[in-house]
Amino acid sequence: MVKENEVPGRLEWRVNMPNGSSRILATESRETCSRLQSLVMGIVLNIRGFLDKAWSLAVNEPKKVVHCLKVGLALSLVSVFYYMRPLYDGVGGNAMWAVMTVVVVFEYTVGSTLYKCVNRAIGTCLAGSLGIGVHWVASQAGDKFEPVILQVSVFLLAAAATFSRFIPTIKARFDYGAMIFILTFSLVSVSGYRVDKLVELAHERVSTIAIGASICIFITMILCPVWAGTELHHLISNNLEKLADSLEGYAAENFSVDGSKNVHEKDSSKRLQGYKCVLNSKAAEETMANFARWEPAHGKFNFRHPWKQYLKIGASMRSCAYCIETLHGGINSNTETPEFLKKPLNDVCMRLTTSSSKVLKEMSSMIKTMKNSTKLDILVDEMNSTVEGLQNSLKIFPSYQHIPTPDPATEETPNGTEEPSLKPTALSLMEIVQMATLTSLLVEIASRIEGIVEEVKELASQAEFRDESSKKSKQTQTEINGNDGNEHEVTVKTLQQV
Amino acid sequence: MVKENEVPGRLEWRVNMPNGSSRILATESRETCSRLQSLVMGIVLNIRGFLDKAWSLAVNEPKKVVHCLKVGLALSLVSVFYYMRPLYDGVGGNAMWAVMTVVVVFEYTVGSTLYKCVNRAIGTCLAGSLGIGVHWVASQAGDKFEPVILQVSVFLLAAAATFSRFIPTIKARFDYGAMIFILTFSLVSVSGYRVDKLVELAHERVSTIAIGASICIFITMILCPVWAGTELHHLISNNLEKLADSLEGYAAENFSVDGSKNVHEKDSSKRLQGYKCVLNSKAAEETMANFARWEPAHGKFNFRHPWKQYLKIGASMRSCAYCIETLHGGINSNTETPEFLKKPLNDVCMRLTTSSSKVLKEMSSMIKTMKNSTKLDILVDEMNSTVEGLQNSLKIFPSYQHIPTPDPATEETPNGTEEPSLKPTALSLMEIVQMATLTSLLVEIASRIEGIVEEVKELASQAEFRDESSKKSKQTQTEINGNDGNEHEVTVKTLQQV
Numbered sequence: 001m002v003k004e005n006e007v008p009g010r011l012e013w014r015v016n017m018p019n020g021s022s023r024i025l026a027t028e029s030r031e032t033c034s035r036l037q038s039l040v041m042g043i044v045l046n047i048r049g050f051l052d053k054a055w056s057l058a059v060n061e062p063k064k065v066v067h068c069l070k071v072g073l074a075l076s077l078v079s080v081f082y083y084m085r086p087l088y089d090g091v092g093g094n095a096m097w098a099v100m101t102v103v104v105v106f107e108y109t110v111g112s113t114l115y116k117c118v119n120r121a122i123g124t125c126l127a128g129s130l131g132i133g134v135h136w137v138a139s140q141a142g143d144k145f146e147p148v149i150l151q152v153s154v155f156l157l158a159a160a161a162t163f164s165r166f167i168p169t170i171k172a173r174f175d176y177g178a179m180i181f182i183l184t185f186s187l188v189s190v191s192g193y194r195v196d197k198l199v200e201l202a203h204e205r206v207s208t209i210a211i212g213a214s215i216c217i218f219i220t221m222i223l224c225p226v227w228a229g230t231e232l233h234h235l236i237s238n239n240l241e242k243l244a245d246s247l248e249g250y251a252a253e254n255f256s257v258d259g260s261k262n263v264h265e266k267d268s269s270k271r272l273q274g275y276k277c278v279l280n281s282k283a284a285e286e287t288m289a290n291f292a293r294w295e296p297a298h299g300k301f302n303f304r305h306p307w308k309q310y311l312k313i314g315a316s317m318r319s320c321a322y323c324i325e326t327l328h329g330g331i332n333s334n335t336e337t338p339e340f341l342k343k344p345l346n347d348v349c350m351r352l353t354t355s356s357s358k359v360l361k362e363m364s365s366m367i368k369t370m371k372n373s374t375k376l377d378i379l380v381d382e383m384n385s386t387v388e389g390l391q392n393s394l395k396i397f398p399s400y401q402h403i404p405t406p407d408p409a410t411e412e413t414p415n416g417t418e419e420p421s422l423k424p425t426a427l428s429l430m431e432i433v434q435m436a437t438l439t440s441l442l443v444e445i446a447s448r449i450e451g452i453v454e455e456v457k458e459l460a461s462q463a464e465f466r467d468e469s470s471k472k473s474k475q476t477q478t479e480i481n482g483n484d485g486n487e488h489e490v491t492v493k494t495l496q497q498v
Numbered sequence: 499m500v501k502e503n504e505v506p507g508r509l510e511w512r513v514n515m516p517n518g519s520s521r522i523l524a525t526e527s528r529e530t531c532s533r534l535q536s537l538v539m540g541i542v543l544n545i546r547g548f549l550d551k552a553w554s555l556a557v558n559e560p561k562k563v564v565h566c567l568k569v570g571l572a573l574s575l576v577s578v579f580y581y582m583r584p585l586y587d588g589v590g591g592n593a594m595w596a597v598m599t600v601v602v603v604f605e606y607t608v609g610s611t612l613y614k615c616v617n618r619a620i621g622t623c624l625a626g627s628l629g630i631g632v633h634w635v636a637s638q639a640g641d642k643f644e645p646v647i648l649q650v651s652v653f654l655l656a657a658a659a660t661f662s663r664f665i666p667t668i669k670a671r672f673d674y675g676a677m678i679f680i681l682t683f684s685l686v687s688v689s690g691y692r693v694d695k696l697v698e699l700a701h702e703r704v705s706t707i708a709i710g711a712s713i714c715i716f717i718t719m720i721l722c723p724v725w726a727g728t729e730l731h732h733l734i735s736n737n738l739e740k741l742a743d744s745l746e747g748y749a750a751e752n753f754s755v756d757g758s759k760n761v762h763e764k765d766s767s768k769r770l771q772g773y774k775c776v777l778n779s780k781a782a783e784e785t786m787a788n789f790a791r792w793e794p795a796h797g798k799f800n801f802r803h804p805w806k807q808y809l810k811i812g813a814s815m816r817s818c819a820y821c822i823e824t825l826h827g828g829i830n831s832n833t834e835t836p837e838f839l840k841k842p843l844n845d846v847c848m849r850l851t852t853s854s855s856k857v858l859k860e861m862s863s864m865i866k867t868m869k870n871s872t873k874l875d876i877l878v879d880e881m882n883s884t885v886e887g888l889q890n891s892l893k894i895f896p897s898y899q900h901i902p903t904p905d906p907a908t909e910e911t912p913n914g915t916e917e918p919s920l921k922p923t924a925l926s927l928m929e930i931v932q933m934a935t936l937t938s939l940l941v942e943i944a945s946r947i948e949g950i951v952e953e954v955k956e957l958a959s960q961a962e963f964r965d966e967s968s969k970k971s972k973q974t975q976t977e978i979n980g981n982d983g984n985e986h987e988v989t990v991k992t993l994q995q996v
Contacts (some may be wrong), residue, residue, distance in 0.1 A: 054665055062666050067560035075680070076649050079688045096685060103656075103681040151574050158601075159570035166562050167552055182573070183601040187594060190577045278821075283781045322777075322823045329821070329942060394931060430892040436934035444827060 064108070066224045071106050074219045078102045078212055095203055106220065110298075111228035113220045116176055116292065117161035117213040123180030124209060127153050130157070131188030133462035137196060138189075150189050158182050172290055229301050232285065236310050237367040239281060239317055240452075242274030244360035246324055247445070249274075255346045272328070278321040285314045300370050306462040313455045327380030327441050346437055347392045352442050355383040356449055359490030363456045372465045381454055387446050390439060412426040562606070564722050569604050570716045576600045576710055595703055599710030604718065608796075609789030611718045614674055615711040616792065621678030622707060626700045629686030630654070633696065636687075648687050656680050670788055684947035727790035727799050730783065734808050735865040737779060737815055738950075740772030743859035744822055745943070747772075748853035753844045770826070776819040783812045798868050804960040811953040818946040823940050843933055846888045850940050853881040854947055861954045870963045878951055885944050888937055 017237040058065050081095045105116040140151040161178045164170045170178065188202065249272035359379045366373040459465075556563050579593045603614040623812040636647040660667045686700065747770035753810045790805040857877045957963075 010887045050665075050667075054661070058661070059665060061664075065661065068657040070659040071660045071680075072653035075656045075684050079649065079652055079684065096689060097683050099688060100681060103677065103684060154577055155570035155574045158573045159566040162566040162569045163552070163556070163563065166555060166559075167548075169548075179601065182569075183598060186573050186577065186597050188603060190597060191594060280780065282778065318824070319827070322820045323827070325817070325820045326939070326942065327825045329817070329946075378889050385932070430889060432930055433892060433934040434592065436931040437938040440931050441824070442933040444824065 001332040008424055063224070063226055067108050067226065070219050070223055071102075072214055073223075074102050074106055075099070077215050077219075081211070095208060098206040098212035098215075101209050105213060106216045109226045109228035109231065109291055110220050111288075111293075111295045114294040115173075115217055117217055119174060119177030120180050120209065120213065122174075123177040124184045124206060126183035127181040128188055128206065131185045132198060134189055154189055157185055161185075162429065193304055223297070226299075227292070227295055227298050228288045229295050229305060229307060230299060232288035232292055232307065232310055233289065233301075233367065235281060235285065236313055236317075237364045239278045239314070240360050240364035241365065242271075242277050243317060243321060243324065244357035245271040246273070246275040246328070247353050247357040247360070250324070251350055251357075252326060255350040255353070261298075275324045275328070277322045278317050279325065282314065282318065285311055302337075302463075306459060307457040309455065309462055311453060311460060313467065316448065316455050320445060320452060321446045323448055327438070327445070331382055341432070341435060344393065344440065348386070348393050349439060349442055352383070352386045352390055352446065355379065355386045356446050359383050359449055359453065363452065366456065366460070366465070368464070370465050372460055372467050376453070376457075379451065383446055383449070387443055390443065394439065489494050504645040561722070561724055563755070565606050565724065568721055571721075572600050572604055572713055573597070575713050575717075579709070590683065593706060596710035596713075599707050600707050600714055600964065601713060604714045607724045607726035607729065607786075608791055609786075609791075609793045611714055612792040613789055615715060617672060617675030618678050618707065620672075621675040622682045622704060625679040625682035626686055626704065629683045630696060630700065632687055651686050652687055655683055659683075675682075703845060723796070725790070725793055725796050725799075726786045727793050727803060727805060730786035730790055730805065731799070731810055731865065732788065733779060733783065734811055734815075735862045737776045737812070737856050738862035738865065740775050741815060741819060741822065742855035742862065743769040743860070744771070744773040744819075744826070745851050746824060747856040748822070749762055749848055749855075752849070753848040756840050756889065764933050773819045773822045776815050780812065780816065783809055800961075807953065807957040807960055811818060811950060811957060814949045814953050816945060818950060821943045821946055825943070833876065838931065842891065843937065846884070846891050847937060847940055850881070850884045850888055850944060853877065853884045854940075857881050857947055857951065861950065864954065864958070864963070868961070868963050869956055872963050874951070874955075876906070878948065881944055881947070885941055888941065 014100050056078045078095075078098050101120065105113060105120060107113045107116060134150065134153045138146045138153075141149055161182045165175055188198070191201075200266070205439045227415060249269075289307045292305070295301075295303075331490050359376070360375050362373055368377060504962045576596050579596060599618065603611060605611045606612060632651045634947070636644045636651075637669060659676045659680045663673055668676065686696070691697075747767075751770070779852055786893075787809050791801075793801075795801045828983065856873070860871055860874050860877050864874060
């Protein structure tokens, strides 16, 4: 084994044996060494890659780092209950529950923290009182039946609560509460069999949970709060802009006459892919909207801000993104559109994408600033008239071509400079198919953008966006104007807010 | 107030007052009564609706009901530790941890239960040992520094662990473990300040958690197990079928000559919407694939079954579904395609959708049975040749029309029975646009279906689907054949399985 791999002049690994002789380290051992080395190197590289990724995450999203520090702070605060003798004597060994509450309840956004706090509180109280009740009933039934009643009640209630978690409406709002209900009920009804001072225990436990929850709520709402509602608001507005970018990027790549598409190759390809974010943001939107309704009024948002409307905007945006995806996917065709049609259609397509993306951008800035836009209607009209223009030009363009010679080498000739002895030749459908698909997809995209416009307008009316010109909310205006016939409007608004 | 609403002959509500007189119940009170009534009715109706929903859920998905019973059973089993004196003396008051483990860890699928068990075990052990270590260091530092060291360590480790939960790779596999790590570490390092017998406590706690976890694993794997992997497998195979149904439904509605589309109106509209399930199943697929890799070998699936490949199939299916959505969205056009083009193109479109949906159905059944299909390649070839046929017919069809009279009322005439004095008239692009878009979308869908075929074939090779003809796995064959040159293949397969 050793001999066959020996090479003269090569570095040898010698090991001194106990009997005085020395042995060359076998190739196997050397191989093991190098394998070990590469393994260690691999691990080091992996760890380095991981740390690099973590670092870039921290740099890109400092909010998340702040959240981590907040968790650390909350836990430090809650552990003070252990270290300070008077506080410890107050809550006793149950301080554990406060720690547990902080760890489990503290979430990234204010909404999810509140959701968990409220759910934990409701679940604990409901299950606690029910548990004590069942325990009292069981204790009346005598020693023999007590465990049976407790067992059966645990079985039935746990099964029922678990089933309720499958029902969508419960799942959306009280999933965590149902779990806490099962947990608390089992603990109370089971431990009640041993611990006699049940009510006192329950009181202590609830108070420690309250301490933990209030520390969480305090820290999450005071120190750099991350509101689920605000995040959702920004997500929707950014997604609108990304859709616009995708459309513009597509237009720049396919319809532009000059070579401007090569200027920022990398940047533009990133912009082009914007629609993919829209396609994949459904789950995030739903989670955020779910948490947002637990949040109190903050910033520009009321307590009853119409978060559900954002989901509708999201849905219509996705429906538009499907079309854009199809567009980007490349319309499959082997033949090129004849040049004489391409030029003028390119122009009108370019105009349409530009006006479509203008509408999208206007909506994005409208949502961002929460102001009604006077320009939006104008831009939509413009988009619609461009659509009409496109359709008209389709009606005008004939499906035949003036070809100078029988062979179809029209594309090579310098376009439109000289036109000798032309003869109208009918195009085959194949030659038109790509351009036709392109235009009708663009028209479809425009009509889907109108769907988004509807939803955004609905949001604007529900959330009472301010008028751009007056820069004051409608409500303040009506209040200033007094009761000059606007009473009804004020009442309606107040009712909507209740 | 009372007078203005009184009506002669109307039923009155009288209340006898303490001073002997009687008073007519004011309209307000009556209104309150009726409001209360309607409120109660509303609540009753709501509860009834809720129960109806729950009942239909239970009927449609009996698996979920079984899961609920399993949770009840697990909790009943674990509470036995409390009721039976010898067991209680064994684990003491820490039995609480067993109950908590069961409630928190028991999930719907085997994979997610295992994921949580393993995460809980790793998190608890890691944090426990680290906590004891930190506690030892702190105890060496003297009374003054002990709380400081503990506080700082809790702050730093909690922040670091929370941050790790934001990193996608950690989030996918160890999110729950990181939370348990923070929880256990804080509890150990904090409570260690008071409780002296720390190691003993840790031992008890770990053993109770082990009891809870093993009860969960036992019940979830033995009694009607729901495997995340199997669910994913069925989801993908069903989604393929739904895509096929959507295509067929579209074809039946748009290309069929006879009135067959009205036969099962409701049923067909449900089938038509099948693609929407595909559009929305990304999150479910990812969750299931994530849990599936925690599952041991079960049914037809090895431990190393290529679950990730299912995600790739899902992605390519969604890309196809985007196109189908665009197709279903209705190609926006105001003019109809001229009848003389519609008929033959309808035929070829019908053929294309039929062959496309055949390919999809074949893949669905291939995944369902986990057998290689000999027909798949033939069907793909057929689909491709239909695409070519479509493109050829596009090349052949001229873009002009033989019109008998100047007015465009061709559609009213009985088609193709008599053709008096025709004159070729060029079509405008507008008249062709809809049909052109339709055909090119269908071609695009076919090309995306080919993308799915690639991914499914990759799955078949990775998961070693059996051959349809032999009905025996390749591996068994090679093992039977002995070492006749197939050694390499066996080795490769064995390596893949390691």
